[in-house]
Amino acid sequence: MLAVGAYLTSVISDGLYEQRRDQALEESASARGDLVAALGPVSGATSTQTQDAAAAFVQSLRTAEGSSRRDAAVVPVDASAPISAVASDRAVLDLVDADFTAALAEDPDTLVWRSVSREDDSGRAQPQLLVGTRVVLPGSGSFDLLMLYSLRQEQQTLTLVQRAMAGGALVLLGLVVGIAIGVARLVTVPLQRAASAAERIADGDLSSRMEVSGRDELAKVGRSFNAMAENLEQKVLDLTELSRVQQRFVSDVSHELRTPLTTIRMATSVLDEHSSGFEPDLRRTTELLSTQVRRFDTLLADLLEISRFDAGAATLEARSADLSSLVERAAENVRPLALSRGTQLELLGRTGECEAVMDPRRIDRVLRNLLVNAIEHGAGGPVRVRTAANEEAVAVTVQDFGTGIDPEDAARVFDRFWRADPSRARTLGGTGLGLAISVEDAHLHGGWLQAWGRRGEGAVFRLTLPRRPGAPISRSPLPLEQSFSEAPLEGAEPPAVTGSIPAVRPDSLPQIGGDDAQP
Template identity: 55%
Template structure:
């Protein structure tokens, strides 16, 4: 058979990522520190953003007040200059150039640029011409909205802008504030507009410095918060981690392990209570182990000690049974009953010895490739006299090809025999359906299911049928001569193979027992080739 390997490895996560995810899932300390850092980062970001906004608004408001006041002073000085030049002449162009010749150099020394445009009229713009400006200044630095303001009003106005200038072919853009005012030239009595453009270089540098300082402080604060959170959680997580380790060692059988108790806080009291619990559990487990050991020893000793007298009684019973033809009818019947009960007693003794081996952990497997189809047919042939005595028909529903599994053939035959004889005991006598033994397998598992149509199982009894000496109906006779240990031994044999032995039943609809074994010894079962609930059972209407 050709098996195609699924390309699972190509979709696996990298080893480092898988280790990181495993560490994240298992470490409370890491999750607490990470959560605290995320929350702290969110809080610091909100607070930092608010502080930066307040700082920015404060710097800009202060700068606006300063530049508006300075622009008003410059405009007042310009008006005084124009009033003084009223007597010198009536040349408007000359007055305009004289005014620009005073304001532009003064602006260069005080760090602002000047644009003088006019005469002003509604709808006229800087682009229409007739202006004087600081060398290298791009007139697009004056926003159109501010120009439109002076179409209707003559009051001083300001707005934010981007100052664009060119020096030696290099264009620069700087955030700034532009303030507009209007003056009247005496020469032509026309209104001219002055635009003062103040850069915000210092405020931008101050805000950048504050931002860098805030980021550095936030980073340091996050590191401190992470360190403090790690230290605080360590004080809580370390005792919990120690308790986990001790609990794992206790679960592994090291019952003498205890937690170290230091201090009188809640964790110390928890450690004290944990140690008391461990001591009580150790004492109870030791008592149970001793009782179990005594019980196993008792069963084993009694079973072995009974073999010698049982052999003697068996020899005497065989003699009486062989000579029963010469006895009177009552004595002959007694000899037959004695032989039957001795057979049952020997079976019970063998079962008790087998149970004692399971309890002592001495049971071992003799593995071989077992064909479950052959096993099912052999068991059905062996139990046919008993089935005929009960008026029950047993049939095998199996595939033609072998259904192999690595198992102990003796134990598997014992499991199937117990299931079939149990089904014969509980099947409906002279029923039309009888008992069906089904065999199926796949690439990973092989299964045998025994279906009967007898009294069935009440709710909750499917988990009890494998208990020792348990009976669904204590008044019901064991026609197969069973001892009440067959299903318990079958369950132990199944566990020894690493398989499943499960039961299903419903009152009046019979029962089904399913044995599932891995194809290879040591394999892990994930499913069974046969359903536990028979396909011929109708689901109840809710």
């Protein structure tokens, strides 16, 4: 609109100026002949008569005040002329300079014009058009006829046109803005509704829907969104029901299997008591049966514990306890396994400095799970256990120097039944639920259970517990990332085994479980 307005203003301004200029030149040419006719008859008269005739001619050219005002002046060229300069307004003589006079002298038969401006009575500059021509009168000399035309009327016309265009531009701008706002609302309001509905769905309100009206593309998007939300809600409901059924199935099966398992365990115990009199093959079979029964019993216990977590029925039996003491007790429980693997347990931490309110049974289970996993994956290397505390939390780290884990697998080790190497030999009969139960035990206290490691160097597990269950923890007393140097740490306990290790068959040891470590 600005460009169009500027273009129209320029065109109209040029048209008005050219029209007024042509009119002024035509009037000036006519006045030239009138000057010859007025001063020709008095060429032989006295100077006073000639002066009066020139003055009367100038006054006849002058028009009244107004938007089309015109002033004139007659200026003698020669100093010996019989008259002096005559003007209806002295401003006409003030506007003539040497350049304009020289242009008149170059060709006496042409009209010379120039755009000038002068101040009106109010002090504002007004556009003017100065036109001049040279007239030669035989017997009287040469005279310059000057005429000053006002362009005020043209200026007023141009101002009126500009105001009209500005008013039209404002109306058009308002119309365009209104249309733009209307179109924008038609587009953005449905999108805002879709965004609000998506946010509500993200917050868990799966029943949220968009308001749809019309049959345009946005309405089609809204209907598609609502259909997607309905399908998502139905899928979530189906998955929730499936999960509930699965949890109930696991719980029911675990409970139902306890009774026949008890009978089988009693029968196995009778066979174990009389196995010394069996044939070697039958005795070996009895030992394998006893081992698998204990593993089955451990699996059922873990499934029942997981089902309690899933149902939200797990509770804490919290009391004040020392984490270092629990670590020492757990280390004693797994020492037979460490002896069989040639693993050295290095314990760091002082008893009595890690007091916290916790459930000792659950924390003992977590510690035994971590220690057994470290021994099983440690490849005979040392296992370092460090305890520490600060003003808000207590922590323990269990570090091994075996196969290790990749950084991307560190978070997955707590998934149920997940194994970094599915093909590895399960010599200890792990259920794959130990770490999953351990992390749930840690969360039940309001704590953390985290893993970190490097493939081929080792792994570190860190358990951090608040001083009181549920209290906030800003930082752990121990770092998670630690060095994998196998040099004994200062303050570590002596090696768990000195001298030679007696030959012990793994299946004759107490079965502890790879992940859950039941004593």
